[in-house]
Amino acid sequence: MVPPAQFARAAAAAAGITASFGLVVEDVVPLNLSNAITLRLLPCDVVARVAPREHQVAAFEVAIAGQLAERGSPVARLDPRVPPRPHERDGFVVTVWTHYAPVPGRAVAPAEYAEALRRLHAGMREVDVPAPRFTQRVEQARRLLADRERTPALSEADREFLGHALSGLGRAVRASAGAEQLLHGEPHPGNLLATRQGALFIDFETCCRGPVEFDLAHAPEDVAAHHPGVDRDLLSRCRMLVLAMITSWRWDREDRFPDGPRLGEQWLDQLRAVLDRSDVDLRG
Numbered sequence: 519m520v521p522p523a524q525f526a527r528a529a530a531a532a533a534g535i536t537a538s539f540g541l542v543v544e545d546v547v548p549l550n551l552s553n554a555i556t557l558r559l560l561p562c563d564v565v566a567r568v569a570p571r572e573h574q575v576a577a578f579e580v581a582i583a584g585q586l587a588e589r590g591s592p593v594a595r596l597d598p599r600v601p602p603r604p605h606e607r608d609g610f611v612v613t614v615w616t617h618y619a620p621v622p623g624r625a626v627a628p629a630e631y632a633e634a635l636r637r638l639h640a641g642m643r644e645v646d647v648p649a650p651r652f653t654q655r656v657e658q659a660r661r662l663l664a665d666r667e668r669t670p671a672l673s674e675a676d677r678e679f680l681g682h683a684l685s686g687l688g689r690a691v692r693a694s695a696g697a698e699q700l701l702h703g704e705p706h707p708g709n710l711l712a713t714r715q716g717a718l719f720i721d722f723e724t725c726c727r728g729p730v731e732f733d734l735a736h737a738p739e740d741v742a743a744h745h746p747g748v749d750r751d752l753l754s755r756c757r758m759l760v761l762a763m764i765t766s767w768r769w770d771r772e773d774r775f776p777d778g779p780r781l782g783e784q785w786l787d788q789l790r791a792v793l794d795r796s797d798v799d800l801r802g
Contacts, residue, residue, distance in 0.1 A: 520551045520774060528555045531610040532566035539600050552774045554721075558617060564597045565615040574611040576604035579722045581647050582700075586722075591641030592634045594618060594711065594720045615720075618713040626710055626717045631737060632744035634717040635705055639730055642700040649700055652728030656688045656759065659766040669769045671779070676786060680766050683789060686800030687759040694752045695729040706736040735760040758796065761789050 520528075525548070533543040541562035550556035555568040569576065584602055586593045596602045600614040626634070662668060663681050672680075702709070703724030711718045726732075731749055734742050735756035742748050767773060768782030775781070793800070 520555060527608055528568040528610055529557060531607040532557050532568050532612050535605045535607050535612045536564060536614055541599060563617045565617045567613045568610050571609050571611055575723045576611045576613050580613055582645060582722045582725055585645045586641045589641040589644055592637050592716060592718050594718050618711050621712055621714055624712045626712050628740040629744040630717055631741045638719055645700055650726050652726045652732050655726055656684055659763045660684050662770055663766055668771055670771060672769045682800045683762040686798055687762055690755045690798050691759055698728050701726055701728050701733045704736055705733050731756045758792055761785060765789055
């Protein structure tokens with residue numbers, strides 16, 4: 519959980535910045551308090567994303583989201599009443615987004631999910647923003663494992679296993695990947711909104727370059743059946759790599775993902791079982 523004092527400061531920064539542009543803020547409703555702070559501000563009804571100045575990539579996210587919106591891609595848009603840029607206050611960086619009311623009882627079907635992702639990738643092929651390759655995200659996970667102060671609860675055997683998994687699976691994906699392009703980086707269901715405007719993606723701070731199968735690996739398994747041109751072998755390797763990455767992140771003592779420690783244990787067992795059935799060579 520976010521410490522109460524940090525949440526109070528983040529909420530005050532978001533409210534203050536939003537109010538400075540003439541919007542009325544009387545209430546702050548937390549939407550996401552895991553590794554990022556996302557707030558709904560009322561009655562002006564906007565969504566504010568807040569991060570400490572030293573941990574934010576807001577300019578990167580705003581640049582990508584803005585270009586995608588101009589191309590009609592299925593993405594959440596910045597709120598038009600606030601200048602479309604990062605805003606700083608009290609050590610936090612805040613971006614202000616349009617709030618999309620959820621449609622009660624509506625879920626994004628696999629075919630709709632796949633079509634939204636296809637359209638997102640089409641727009642991303644036209645976006646001109648420097649972005650890291652997906653391998654840098656793998657390396658970030660490896661560095662986390664090597665930092666025992668940040669992962670004190672991880673046993674040495676599990677640390678070694680995850681390190682070999684990240685290295686071996688990273689090599690396997692690189693060896694079989696074909697064309698690469700700009701990707702969302704984490705287009706999982708938590709980053710897809712079911713709205714009256716259709717399915718819309720949010721949270722572009724994880725954008726990277728790689729094969730589209732790396733993005734598909736974050737989506738539910740039945741989505742890939744509706745996506746054209748999927749390399750099934752590469753997708754399988756990407757799914758294992760993504761599982762190794764998200765498992766590693768759950769062991770970070772600073773991780774605020776809900777129920778993170780339990781998921782870390784569960785996903786470790788799942789990764790071992792999947793790798794036992796695969797032909798991926800983790801040696802090298």
